[in-house]
Amino acid sequence: MNRRELLKLLGLTAACGILGENASAGTRGGNTEKNNLFRWGYQQENYLRPPGALPEKKFMQACISCGICAQVCPTQCIRFFTQNYEGRLRADTPYIVAAERACNLCLECTKVCPTGALMPVEEKQDVRMGQALLKEDLCLPYIKQGGCGACYTVCPVNAIRLDKQRYPKVIADKCVGCGLCEEVCLQKVKAVRIIDESRRLKS
């Protein structure tokens, strides 16, 4: 009986160790996102799927969690839910948190997906990961904190224009939702965010 109890104890310790490590890692990594949630007033967290993704329901049906998309991602923006988004355990499907690292639209992942959960996309302009929204009361030029234009410079599809060479404006038709603007935004609480209404996590 002693041996059995010892084995049980070992198993439990391993379990606690893994869960504890993951939980602490989750709280460490989630600060940017928490700040954003607070100021943007969303009840739910926001995340993006890699480019070329099917609508959320179909995506969940098709994805077999093989991880190839994340293996080939050169910026390593694609993560998996077991990699502890906000410390929660979720089904293993790829996601992107643009505020921490954004997609640079190399479209490698769409070519390698074996299931068609990420459909091949030819041109950068055809991607629709979400829609950039600008909150003017957070943006530096609008609140008279000096000129910035980081989002204008970085946008790969020229979907942001500068009014009066100072105030950024999002051109909704052109925006592909890659999230580079959100990543480079100088504000700690991002003034520009990619919102994909269909892909909010339920809390």
Add this chain to the structure above:
Amino acid sequence: MQATRKTVQIAVLALIILIPLFNYYGNKIQQKDEIAIGKSIPLAAIHSLFKGSDRDAVITLSHQVKGSIWTIDIWGLKISDPLAVLESSVTALYLYWPMILSIFIPLLFTLILGRVYCGWLCPMNLFSETVTMLRKLLEKTGYRTRDINFSSKTKYTVLILGLSAAYILGYPLMVLIYPPSVISREIFNKIYSGLWGYGILIIGGYLFMELILSKRWWCRYICPGGAVYISLSRFRLLRIKRNNNCNQCGDCVPVCPYDLKPMTQEISAQCDLCCRCVSVCKPDALDYTFSLKNALPKNTKATTPGKPNGKPNGKPKQQEKK
């Protein structure tokens, strides 16, 4: 033969680790993240291998082979596990042609060689065999392990229940419990995020059960992937056949991990071609036969070996011992 099989299994496990590691290295090179490369020992080892070579060439080379044992992409040739394809197609009720084509190679191998994936490639098999050895050691110390048996047809129930649950819930559930998928994802997660996920608990749980409760229960009774391979390998061309040399010693019966009886030709599609029975057979009475006739359905009734073929030592071994 056993040594070859072990080598193949270990090589496959090494590849499951090396492919994501090399891809990760390629990503880090592309990001010019020298600090991360210096910090990690395996990355530094790979880096020293490619010291003099061209950076762009290393990046392209690192992304030539990607994936794991669950789904792999070798120079653009995609190969997927049949269970993955089946599940994804059933859950979405949609056939994505590139994915259907990717099971062609596993299908071909299974139709020719049988359930060879389970015996030779699956990393879970390697772990299970190690645990079985540990189990024997544990038994030697005097610990009484239990061996719970249930029907080997439970696999099909698990497969059908899993598929219907996946269809109802809209999520391919079996990827969360199927060992090749879980193992490869855990290794990938460890390399890419430095964290272990819950999968290690799942695999640890399976192996723990195998250690004390039921001998090799996952492969024998539960594995839904095994169920897919078994249903395909009913029509296999390569089979193990008994010839007239058999002296009914019965050595081949206890070594079979799936409780098959090669001595009396009771080899069903469960056979994963591990070849233990062939290597243990002293009079060379078991052959690999390869013919189209094997694929045809026939009388599967068990036959007892015919008369001993006139050899002096043709008597059963048990009697000789007495």
